[in-house]
Amino acid sequence: MRHLAIGTVAVTLAVGVGVGSWIERADISVGHVLKNTFDALSPGMALADETEPEISPIQVRDRPRDAYYPNTEDLDPNEMRVVACGTGMPTTRAAQAAACFLVELGNGDKFFFDIGSGSSERISSLQIPYNYLDKVFVGHLHTDHFGALHELFIGGALMGRNRPLRVWGPSGSVPELGTAAATDSMKDMLLWDLSARVGATDPRGYQMDVTEFDYKGENEIIYEENGVVVRSFPAIHGIDGAVSFSLEWNDLKFVYSSDTYPNKWFIEYAKDADIAIHECFIAVPDIVGKLGFTPESALEVGTQIHTAPEAFGKVMSEIQPRIAVAYHFFNDFDTAGGVEERIRTTYDGPLSLAEDFMVWNVTKDDIRVRMAVTEEHTWSPPLSEPPIPPGENDRQTFAEKQGIPVESVGFSDFIEGGKWDVDDALRPIYEQASEALGRDFPYPGD
Numbered sequence: 296m297r298h299l300a301i302g303t304v305a306v307t308l309a310v311g312v313g314v315g316s317w318i319e320r321a322d323i324s325v326g327h328v329l330k331n332t333f334d335a336l337s338p339g340m341a342l343a344d345e346t347e348p349e350i351s352p353i354q355v356r357d358r359p360r361d362a363y364y365p366n367t368e369d370l371d372p373n374e375m376r377v378v379a380c381g382t383g384m385p386t387t388r389a390a391q392a393a394a395c396f397l398v399e400l401g402n403g404d405k406f407f408f409d410i411g412s413g414s415s416e417r418i419s420s421l422q423i424p425y426n427y428l429d430k431v432f433v434g435h436l437h438t439d440h441f442g443a444l445h446e447l448f449i450g451g452a453l454m455g456r457n458r459p460l461r462v463w464g465p466s467g468s469v470p471e472l473g474t475a476a477a478t479d480s481m482k483d484m485l486l487w488d489l490s491a492r493v494g495a496t497d498p499r500g501y502q503m504d505v506t507e508f509d510y511k512g513e514n515e516i517i518y519e520e521n522g523v524v525v526r527s528f529p530a531i532h533g534i535d536g537a538v539s540f541s542l543e544w545n546d547l548k549f550v551y552s553s554d555t556y557p558n559k560w561f562i563e564y565a566k567d568a569d570i571a572i573h574e575c576f577i578a579v580p581d582i583v584g585k586l587g588f589t590p591e592s593a594l595e596v597g598t599q600i601h602t603a604p605e606a607f608g609k610v611m612s613e614i615q616p617r618i619a620v621a622y623h624f625f626n627d628f629d630t631a632g633g634v635e636e637r638i639r640t641t642y643d644g645p646l647s648l649a650e651d652f653m654v655w656n657v658t659k660d661d662i663r664v665r666m667a668v669t670e671e672h673t674w675s676p677p678l679s680e681p682p683i684p685p686g687e688n689d690r691q692t693f694a695e696k697q698g699i700p701v702e703s704v705g706f707s708d709f710i711e712g713g714k715w716d717v718d719d720a721l722r723p724i725y726e727q728a729s730e731a732l733g734r735d736f737p738y739p740g741d
């Protein structure tokens with residue numbers, strides 16, 4: 296442990312734990328960390344306010360809690376709200392899904408930037424009607440950035456999206472490596488899933504509209520609707536075909552790196568962002584010590600393929616966002632300190648070390664950072680539009696469209712013949728429903 300005196304405040308930093316302490320440093324600019332200092336407090340703040348009712352053991356005080364409870368706050372017409380639905384790694388874990396950020400705007404629009412593995416559970420926890428969650432921008436085609444796309448596609452349709460899912464993603468150096476090829480293959484992969492679903496629920500959500508754009512576009516507009524402009528610019532990650540994004544609306548600018556080595560495009564096009572989210576990988580010693588990589592591959596992955604914390608800080612010092620957000624590392628009690636310490640060797644501005652369900656409310660005057668409080672036992676969110684019942688010919692139409700025999704989207708006589716007779720147990724359910732709802736629900740086969 297090491298003590299640094301900042302003004303009158305002594306701040307203790309955890310330094311020197313395990314392999315995380317490879318590099319000893321002395322020049323930590325802790326004074327600019329917004330939290331943990333007295334700078335932001337006003338002189339009378341700690342004194343009792345005589346206008347407030349006295350504390351009582353049985354009456355609660357009407358005092359807002361410093362957490363975000365989804366679906367309890369209006370979004371101001373001028374406000375942008377960003378919710379981290381995944382901040383971790385390809386190896387997802389209960390505490391962190393892989394990359395996914397939701398941007399909600401005061402004009403009613405909502406956008407996903409990346410939709411990595413594990414993020415669909417976070418999304419459902421927010422209880423947002425799925426018709427509003429119909430736009431996804433994918434930065435590159437690693438599973439930790441689009442591995443939950445098929446889950447949003449199918450699960451979203453089941454939970455109330457009755458319009459196509461719109462997806463934007465980059466081309467590749469050859470057509471086979473582009474987003475359109477990936478989503479076409481995904482639809483092929485889902486053929487059994489869809490074949491077995493059509494005819495049972497509202498069919499309108501089982502469509503995906505994909506826009507593939509040139510990954511070499513430099514600050515090219517790829518989306519412009521309703522006062523919102525999304526641009527893409529190249530990223531350097533894996534192989535050709537990774538991109539970063541900016542979203543501009545109402546004089547607010549959100550930028551998102553997806554994955555990239557520090558690059559000239561981000562430096563140029565992310566400048567002056569209100570909120571800049573950039574990948575920041577686990578510190579190299581922890582890649583060895585906790586992920587079990589060899590030092591050689593840890594150095595390669597942690598500094599050359601991804602952005603090391605020290606390089607993240609250098610990028611942010613250059614673009615000067617109102618708030619910098621680091622993601623793409625396992626954010627634990629024994630890793631966060633090391634990551635922040637390394638970032639602080641090169642950056643002393645406002646910073647969030649992202650974790651899942653961190654929320655940023657961004658206006659021109661203020662940026663408020665909180666954690667969302669969510670339930671795990673969520674059901675479907677409210678519907679923004681009522682569903683329609685499936686049509687009688689949905690299966691046939693689907694099979695014709697897919698070029699597969701109609702009988703393939705049903706049961707063969709062989710399987711149908713395996714049904715054990717439980718009609719006497721099920722028939723009363725139809726009778727109860729008919730009686731309770733005042734409509735006739737005939738038992739199948741009657």
Ligand SMILES: [Zn+2]
Nearest residue numbers: 435437532554
């Ligand atoms: Zn990646």
Ligand SMILES: [Zn+2]
Nearest residue numbers: 437439440554
């Ligand atoms: Zn990644």
